[in-house]
Amino acid sequence: MLIFPADGNLSLYLHIPFCTTCCSYCAFYSEPVGANKAYLQGYVDRLEQEIRACKAHLDRFFTIFIGGGNPGSLPVEQLRRLLLAANAEASDEVTLEMNPETFNETYFKLFEEGLVTRMSMGIQSMDDPTLTRLGRNARREDNLKAIKLARQARLLYGIELSFDLMVCLPGQTVESAIADLHEILLRSGSDHISLYCLTVEEGTELAEQVGLGNTSVLDEDGQEDFLHTMWTELRRLGFEHYEVSNFCRNGKKSKHNQVYWRLDNYLGLGSSAASTLKEGSIARHYAQKQSLQEFASSPCFSGYEEERVDANQQIEEYVMMALRTNAGIDKQAFVARYQQDFDTLFASALSSLDSSWYSDSSQFFVLTEYGFMVLDEILLRLALEIP
Numbered sequence: 001m002l003i004f005p006a007d008g009n010l011s012l013y014l015h016i017p018f019c020t021t022c023c024s025y026c027a028f029y030s031e032p033v034g035a036n037k038a039y040l041q042g043y044v045d046r047l048e049q050e051i052r053a054c055k056a057h058l059d060r061f062f063t064i065f066i067g068g069g070n071p072g073s074l075p076v077e078q079l080r081r082l083l084l085a086a087n088a089e090a091s092d093e094v095t096l097e098m099n100p101e102t103f104n105e106t107y108f109k110l111f112e113e114g115l116v117t118r119m120s121m122g123i124q125s126m127d128d129p130t131l132t133r134l135g136r137n138a139r140r141e142d143n144l145k146a147i148k149l150a151r152q153a154r155l156l157y158g159i160e161l162s163f164d165l166m167v168c169l170p171g172q173t174v175e176s177a178i179a180d181l182h183e184i185l186l187r188s189g190s191d192h193i194s195l196y197c198l199t200v201e202e203g204t205e206l207a208e209q210v211g212l213g214n215t216s217v218l219d220e221d222g223q224e225d226f227l228h229t230m231w232t233e234l235r236r237l238g239f240e241h242y243e244v245s246n247f248c249r250n251g252k253k254s255k256h257n258q259v260y261w262r263l264d265n266y267l268g269l270g271s272s273a274a275s276t277l278k279e280g281s282i283a284r285h286y287a288q289k290q291s292l293q294e295f296a297s298s299p300c301f302s303g304y305e306e307e308r309v310d311a312n313q314q315i316e317e318y319v320m321m322a323l324r325t326n327a328g329i330d331k332q333a334f335v336a337r338y339q340q341d342f343d344t345l346f347a348s349a350l351s352s353l354d355s356s357w358y359s360d361s362s363q364f365f366v367l368t369e370y371g372f373m374v375l376d377e378i379l380l381r382l383a384l385e386i387p
C-alpha cells in the first residue's frame with residue numbers, strides 16, 4: 001500500500017494507456033485500444049478501486065490530471081466513474097487530455113457536471129503531410145472540428161483550454177509553425193500553449209527512421225533558432241513563458257503541472273504511472289511496472305515499486321524541476337527545505353555559468369530564455385556539485 005503524506009495535500013495523476021495507434025515520436029506507454037478492448041473494463045475497475053482506497057485517506061485531491069495514451073479511448077461514462085470516485089468536483093483543477101480524433105460532444109457531460117475544468121488537446125501540427133510523418137491519427141480536418149468543439153465547450157461551461165504544438169519537425173518551416181500557432185489561437189481563444197521541440201526518443205519509430213537515415217532532424221543550432229523565433233512570437237502575442245515548454249496569458253497556468261515543478265506530493269495510478277510522496281525529510285518514488293494487461297488482471301496496488309530518495313537526490317530533483325520555470329530557485333525556501341545554502345553549495349558551478357544564462361539576486365536564482373536553451377548543460381554543472 002502506498003504511504004500518504006500526513007498533511008493530506010496531494011494531487012492525482014491517472015494514466016490511461018490506450019490509444020488508437022502509437023505516434024512515431026511517442027515514448028509514453030500505450031497500447032492499441034482495438035487489440036486490447038478485452039482489458040478495458042478490468043483496467044477501469046481496478047483503477048476505480050485504487051482511487052477509492054486512496055481517497056479514503058484524504059479530504060480531496062488538490063488537482064487531478066487524466067493523461068495517456070489517449071483518455072478519449074474510454075467512453076465518457078467510464079471517465080465519469082473515475083472522476084466521481086476521485087470526488088473531482090472538489091478539486092481546484094481537473095485536466096483531461098484528449099486527442100482531436102476522439103473528441104466529441106458526449107464529453108460535454110463531464111464539463112457540465114463540473115468534473116473536468118480544463119482540457120489539454122494534442123494538436124501538434126495543422127499540416128496534413130506533417131501529421132502523416134508523425135504518425136498522428138488526426139488530420140487537419142479532425143483538428144479543426146475538435147478545436148471548434150473545444151471553443152464551444154469553453155463558451156458553454158467556462159473550461160480552460162490548452163493546446164500542444166510541436167516544432168522543429170522534419171520538413172517544417174518556422175513560417176508554417178507560426179501559422180499553426182495563429183490559427184489555433186484565433187479559432188480557440190485559448191490562453192495556454194504547450195510548445196514542444198521534437199525529441200528523438202530511444203525505442204520509437206522516429207528514432208529508427210533517423211538511425212536508418214530516412215528522416216533528418218534539425219541540429220542544436222537549428223533548433224535554437226527555431227525555438228527563439230517561436231518564443232518571441234508567443235511573447236508578442238501576450239504569453240508568459242512560465243516553464244521551458246509552457247506559455248500562458250491572463251494567468252492561466254497549469255496548477256497540476258506546477259505541482260510537478262515544485263516537487264509537491266502527487267500520486268500516480270495506472271500502468272506506468274509514477275508518484276512522489278514526501279513525509280518530512282523522507283521522500284519516496286513509486287513506479288507502476290505492470291503492463292495494462294497485467295494491471296487489469298492483478299490485485300489492487302500490486303506492481304507499484306518503491307524507491308527511497310536520499311537528501312542529495314532530492315536536492316538534485318528539486319533544482320532540475322525548479323530551473324525549468326520562470327520562478328526559479330527561491331533561496332530562502334531552499335534553505336528551509338534542505339538546510340543548505342544554495343549559493344554556498346553551488347558556488348563553483350555558478351561561477352562557471354555565462355552571465356546571460358541567468359538572473360541572480362540575494363533571494364532568487366532564475367534562468368533566462370538563453371538559459372532555457374542550455375538547460376541540460378546548466379543542470380549537469382550543478383549536479384556535479386552535489387555530494
